[in-house]
Every structure is written in structure tokens, then in C-alpha cells.
Amino acid sequence: MPHRLLRFGLSKKYNEPRMFRSPEQLKKSYDVVIIGAGGHGLATAYYLARDHGITNVAVLERAYIGGGGTGRNTAIVRANYLTPEGVAFYDESVRLFQDLSADFDLNLFYSQRGHFTLAHSDASLRTMRWRAEVNKHLGVDSELVDTAFIKEKCPHIDLSCGGHAPVMGALFHPPGAIARHDAVAWGYGRGADQRGVEIHQQTEVTGILVEGDKVTGVQTNRGTVETSKVVCAVAGYTPPLLEMVGIKTPLVIQPLQACVSEPLKPWLDTIIVSASLHLYVSQSSRGELVTGASLDPYPIHSTRSTLDFVEGLSGHLLDLFPFLGDVKIMRQWAGLSDVTPDFSPIMGLSPVEGFYLDAGWGTWGFKATPVCGKTMSYTVAENKPHPLIEPFRLSRFKEFELVGEKGAASVGH
Amino acid sequence: MKIMTCPVNGPRPLQEFVYGGDLTEMPCPDQATDEQWAAYVFERDGAPGLHKEWWYHAPSGVWFIAERDTGTDEICRTYLYND
Numbered sequence: 001m002p003h004r005l006l007r008f009g010l011s012k013k014y015n016e017p018r019m020f021r022s023p024e025q026l027k028k029s030y031d032v033v034i035i036g037a038g039g040h041g042l043a044t045a046y047y048l049a050r051d052h053g054i055t056n057v058a059v060l061e062r063a064y065i066g067g068g069g070t071g072r073n074t075a076i077v078r079a080n081y082l083t084p085e086g087v088a089f090y091d092e093s094v095r096l097f098q099d100l101s102a103d104f105d106l107n108l109f110y111s112q113r114g115h116f117t118l119a120h121s122d123a124s125l126r127t128m129r130w131r132a133e134v135n136k137h138l139g140v141d142s143e144l145v146d147t148a149f150i151k152e153k154c155p156h157i158d159l160s161c162g163g164h165a166p167v168m169g170a171l172f173h174p175p176g177a178i179a180r181h182d183a184v185a186w187g188y189g190r191g192a193d194q195r196g197v198e199i200h201q202q203t204e205v206t207g208i209l210v211e212g213d214k215v216t217g218v219q220t221n222r223g224t225v226e227t228s229k230v231v232c233a234v235a236g237y238t239p240p241l242l243e244m245v246g247i248k249t250p251l252v253i254q255p256l257q258a259c260v261s262e263p264l265k266p267w268l269d270t271i272i273v274s275a276s277l278h279l280y281v282s283q284s285s286r287g288e289l290v291t292g293a294s295l296d297p298y299p300i301h302s303t304r305s306t307l308d309f310v311e312g313l314s315g316h317l318l319d320l321f322p323f324l325g326d327v328k329i330m331r332q333w334a335g336l337s338d339v340t341p342d343f344s345p346i347m348g349l350s351p352v353e354g355f356y357l358d359a360g361w362g363t364w365g366f367k368a369t370p371v372c373g374k375t376m377s378y379t380v381a382e383n384k385p386h387p388l389i390e391p392f393r394l395s396r397f398k399e400f401e402l403v404g405e406k407g408a409a410s411v412g413h
Numbered sequence: 414m415k416i417m418t419c420p421v422n423g424p425r426p427l428q429e430f431v432y433g434g435d436l437t438e439m440p441c442p443d444q445a446t447d448e449q450w451a452a453y454v455f456e457r458d459g460a461p462g463l464h465k466e467w468w469y470h471a472p473s474g475v476w477f478i479a480e481r482d483t484g485t486d487e488i489c490r491t492y493l494y495n496d
């Protein structure tokens with residue numbers, strides 16, 4: 001046991017510095033109130049303080065930081081999307097992730113693995129080629145590879161896939177990575193706190209005050225605060241908040257489940273995704289296989305787990321890796337996904353002045369955490385959408401200008 | 414096992430059913446403005462609560478309406494569209 005840990009355990013006073021303060025009282029007013037202390041809310045606070053000098057900011061969290069999708073995802077980071085708008089946006093996020101550990105002075109265990117999206121049919125090979133070409137055109141490292149290449153990088157895979165739907169090739173994206181998701185929230189939280197932002201846990205927003213068309217404050221279970229700018233960054237909890245301000249969206253909430261196996265010796269150092277099998281899997285630095293599937297089949301606002309999910313997922317995992325037959329599943333859980341019809345987010349200004357949206361994160365929002373912080377803080381500070389998020393505006397639906405990522409993301413990650 | 418009642422076939426395991434989205438009334442395509450049409454196509458009532466939804470019993474091909482609470486997942490009533 002490290003010396004420091006032993007001393008810490010034996011000391012009477014637990015004086016290890018906290019990651020952030022817990023102010024007792026809410027102030028009467030803030031320049032900006034951010035609802036939701038997931039990665040997105042905390043990153044927005046961090047960049048507001050660091051890049052825009054706006055530090056009179058409160059992040060209000062009804063439970064604890066990172067307890068939403070941020071601490072529940074399978075932590076895959078990638079930029080090999082299908083639409084030019086999506087690729088440019090997620091690529092910027094991957095770039096920002098590169099020096100985040102140094103920026104925070106906190107190890108995020110950011111681990112670049114290479115990301116395979118397997119194709120089991122001619123149709124999906126065609127989509128993979130399309131994605132590869134869009135990616136390359138925009139400078140993202142991505143290519144179509146054959147089965148020999150997959151086998152070389154991942155020798156344990158059964159390419160015949162149990163004989164049902166043999167693997168025919170894959171989209172290979174070398175920058176694909178995984179990271180420690182809690183640390184991303186802590187890093188942004190600590191950095192924001194050090195710059196003067198207040199983080200209030202156990203503080204639920206119960207109402208939003210609007211006069212005319214303008215935001216004037218928020219009501220919480222700990223009292224009312226005045227503010228002229230509110231950022232709504234609550235992902236799977238967005239629809240009830242939007243009801244408070246009368247904004248309609250296409251968002252539908254569906255659970256997304258995941259599970260981890262018991263720890264194994266390292267054998268899988270790539271990320272394997274199969275849309276046809278509704279499966280994605282990687283091996284964490286602790287040796288656990290972290291796996292997920294597609295969205296639950298119908299909307300529920302509940303993070304319950306189901307046996308259907310583990311059964312289906314285990315079956316598909318065995319199609320690709322039959323030798324895992326004796327491996328035990330250790331834990332399973334669910335998070336809420338706020339899904340849009342075009343599988344792109346909803347970001348930026350809203351019909352209510354001073355009310356900013358960061359929503360529509362579905363199954364794909366963890367990787368976007370840094371770029372959301374960057375672009376949302378700009379949008380709030382300048383009161384105009386950052387160019388990277390302009391295509392994701394809420395009004396795109398009534399303008400019939402969707403940004404169709406759906407073709408690329410039939411499996412969430 | 415979760416059970417749903419098909420109005421034609423009676424109680425069946427949920428695995429036999431497919432969710433078909435919220436029941437929304439279509440405005441007249443000839444008369445609706447673009448805005449009304451966009452609202453019909455895209456706007457959803459995503460907050461938890463009682464919803465009227467389309468469901469499909471796959472083995473028998475029956476489409477019907479279920480009233481379900483999306484907060485608690487309680488299925489309150491199922492019936493054929495015309496009932």
C-alpha cells in the first residue's frame with residue numbers, strides 16, 4: 001500500500017483537499033446559471049470562467065456531479081461520423097481531449113485504441129466507405145479495411161460470427177479512444193471551482209422564471225435565484241425542463257443499458273463495434289469488458305435494468321468472441337438518452353431569450369463533452385451560436401434542415 | 414416477465430410487441446401550413462406521463478393503441494384504434 005494512503009487512513013483528520021467546494025447558500029443572483037452538473041454543464045462553466053472571464057456562475061445539480069449519463073456511458077470517443085457537420089464537431093472534441101489530462105493535472109486515462117465498426121453486409125460496407133471518404137475529406141483518420149487487417153489487430157475475433165452473418169470488412173478509425181468518464185466531470189468541476197464557479201449539488205431546478213420572452217431566474221428546492229442566462233444541460237432530463245418554459249422539441253427519452261464483465265487479463269486493445277449485432281465492446285484498464293447495445297425498444301424515464309438486455313448482448317458478444325462463454329457479467333446499469341430524429345444534438349439559442357439549449361445527446365454525448373463546453377460557453381458569452389453548432393439549432397426541424405447522422409449511428413456510442 | 418394485453422389476442426409477453434410511437438393526429442395535408450406540418454412530424458411530448466401510443470403485436474399483425482405511463486411503465490389500457 002502506498003505510504004501516503006496508509007498515513008491518510010490512520011490520520012484522525014481527513015484533510016485531503018476536496019475536488020471542489022460545497023457552498024452552503026445560493027447567492028441571490030448569478031450572471032449565468034447552468035442546470036445539470038454532468039460533463040457538459042461543468043465543461044461549459046469551466047470554459048466560461050477560463051476563456052471568457054465569466055466567473056459569477058452557478059452549476060445546479062439535483063443529485064451529484066457526474067451521476068447522469070456522464071458516469072454511465074461506455075466512454076467511447078471518436079470522430080468518424082457521417083455528416084460533414086458532425087465530423088467537424090466531434091473531431092474538434094477529439095482534439096480537445098488530447099491535452100485535457102495536462103490541462104486538469106488529473107489523469108483521465110485517455111487511451112487511444114483504434115475503433116472498428118464491423119460490416120456484415122454489402123449495404124453496411126457501402127455506408128462504411130461513404131463514412132471513410134467523408135472523414136478523409138475532412139482530415140479525419142479513417143479507412144475501410146478488409147478482414148485480414150481486422151484479424152491481425154484483433155486475433156481473438158471469430159470473423160465467421162458463428163456462421164450467421166460473417167464479417168466482410170470494417171471502418172477503421174485509429175484515433176478512437178476510451179477515457180475515465182468520472183474524471184472528466186471531476187476535472188472540469190475542479191477547474192471551474194478554482195476559477196470561482198459555484199457547484200451546488202442536491203439542488204433541483206423546479207421552475208424557470210420568464211418575463212415577456214426573457215429569462216429572469218430559476219426556482220430550486222433551495223430557493224430562487226436571479227439570472228438572465230440559463231444553460232439547460234440535463235440530457236435525458238430535458239423534456240420536463242423544457243415544459244417549464246413552453247419549448248417543444250422532438251426529444252424522446254429511451255434508456256440505454258450497459259454492463260461490465262469480471263476483470264480479465266488484457267486481450268482486447270481495440271474498440272469493436274457492430275451495428276448489425278447491436279454491440280460495442282472495449283476492455284478497460286482494470287481488465288473488465290465494457291459492453292453496450294442499442295437503445296431500449298420504447299420510451300421510459302427510468303434507469304431500471306432488464307434481463308432481456310444482458311441475454312441479448314451476451315449472445316451477440318459470443319457470436320464474435322465464443323471463448324468468453326464462461327466469463328461472468330459483474331454489473332449492469334442504465335442511463336437515460338434524449339434521442340432526436342436525426343441523431344444530431346440540439347444546441348444553441350432558443351425561442352426564450354437567455355435560455356440556451358445543450359440537449360439531444362442520446363447515446364453519443366460523452367465524446368462531445370469538451371467541444372460542448374467550448375461552443376456553449378462561446379454561445380452564452382456572445383449570445384450567438386458558435387459556428388460549429390449552428391447546424392444543430394432547434395429551428396432546423398421546422399426549417400426541414402435535418403443533419404442526418406442516423407445512417408451512421410444505428411448503434412449508440 | 415412483463416405482460417401486455419393485445420386487444421385481439423389477450424395477455425402476451427412484452428417481447429411479442431413492437432412500439433410504434435405516440436398517437437398524433439395528422440392535420441389535413443392540403444390545408445396545413447409548413448409550420449403545422451413540421452409540428453406534426455417533429456414535435457413530441459417527451460416528458461414523463463400518460464401517453465397514447467401505437468403498439469404492434471408482431472405474431473398476429475395487430476396494430477392497436479396502448480395508454481401507458483412513460484414515467485412508471487404502467488400499461489393502463491389497450492384497445493383497437495376505432496374503439
Ligand SMILES: Cc1cc2nc3c(=O)[nH]c(=O)nc-3n(C[C@H](O)[C@H](O)[C@H](O)COP(=O)(O)OP(=O)(O)OC[C@H]3O[C@@H](n4cnc5c(N)ncnc54)[C@H](O)[C@@H]3O)c2cc1C
Binds near residue numbers: 038203234361
Ligand atoms: C449506457 C450508456 C452508454 C453510453 N455510451 C457512450 C459512449 O460510449 N460514447 C459517448 O460519446 N456517449 C455515450 N453515451 C451518452 C452520454 O453518456 C451522454 O450523452 C452524456 O453523458 C450526456 O452528458 P451531459 O453532461 O449532457 O448530461 P448528464 O451527464 O446526464 O448530466 C445531466 C445532469 O442533470 C441533472 N439534472 C436533471 N434534472 C435536473 C434538474 N431539474 N435540476 C438540476 N439538475 C438536474 C442530472 O441529475 C444529471 O446529473 C452513453 C450513455 C449511456 C446511458
